[in-house]
Amino acid sequence: MNTFNIKESFAGKGLFTEKPLKKGEFIIEYAGDLITSEEADRRKTKYLFEVNDKYTIDGEEESNLARYINHFCEPNAEAEIENGRINFYATRDIDAGEELGIDYGKEYTDEFIKTCKCPDCS
Numbered sequence: 001m002n003t004f005n006i007k008e009s010f011a012g013k014g015l016f017t018e019k020p021l022k023k024g025e026f027i028i029e030y031a032g033d034l035i036t037s038e039e040a041d042r043r044k045t046k047y048l049f050e051v052n053d054k055y056t057i058d059g060e061e062e063s064n065l066a067r068y069i070n071h072f073c074e075p076n077a078e079a080e081i082e083n084g085r086i087n088f089y090a091t092r093d094i095d096a097g098e099e100l101g102i103d104y105g106k107e108y109t110d111e112f113i114k115t116c117k118c119p120d121c122s
Contacts, residue, residue, distance in 0.1 A: 002027060006068050007099075010117050014099045015068035021094040027077055030066040030086035032059035046112065049079070049086055057086060071113060072101025073120040 003018040021027060030049050040048050040056035047059040047067045059067045066088060069077065077088045077100050088102065101118065109116060 004028070004065055004100075006065070009070060009099055010119060010122065011070045013068050014070050014101075015065055016097060016099050017094055018096060020096050021090040023090050023092050025090045027088040027090060027100065028066045028069075030057055030059050030079065030088065031064045032057045032061055032067075034084070051081055051084055051086065055084070069100045069102055070118065071104040071109060071116070072118045073103065073116060075102045076100060077102050 002021070005016045005018060006013050007016050008014075017027070032047070034051070035043070035056055035058050037050070037054055037056055040050075040058065043058060045058060045060045047064070049057045049059055051057060069088065076090060076092055076094050076098065078091050079102055080087050080089060088100070094100070099119070104113070
């Protein structure tokens with residue numbers, strides 16, 4: 001079982017692994033309420049993760065540890081949508097104590113991040 005720490009990060013808080021992870025290894029599932037895309041447009045949260053054109057997961061609850069995975073321009077993890085679930089996998093070997101990051105995509109970074117402060121750009 002994977003264990004994590006939430007610690008201070010360049011983006012406020014970040015998710016850090018307590019154990020090494022191998023490339024391709026399952027890390028964590030993005031959990032929350034499954035809502036329609038229309039409802040997602042009404043909610044004022046930054047923790048929305050689109051499953052498909054019709055549905056989104058609202059991962060705002062603090063029990064959703066995956067919400068603390070920050071944007072990295074050179075990520076060490078990626079999200080895969082599998083049977084309506086959003087699962088994160090390691091894209092390379094990750095050392096214990098390392099922060100986890102995915103590429104949020106150009107549209108998100110242009111709209112919400114503006115100037116990237118990730119470890120790759122700092």
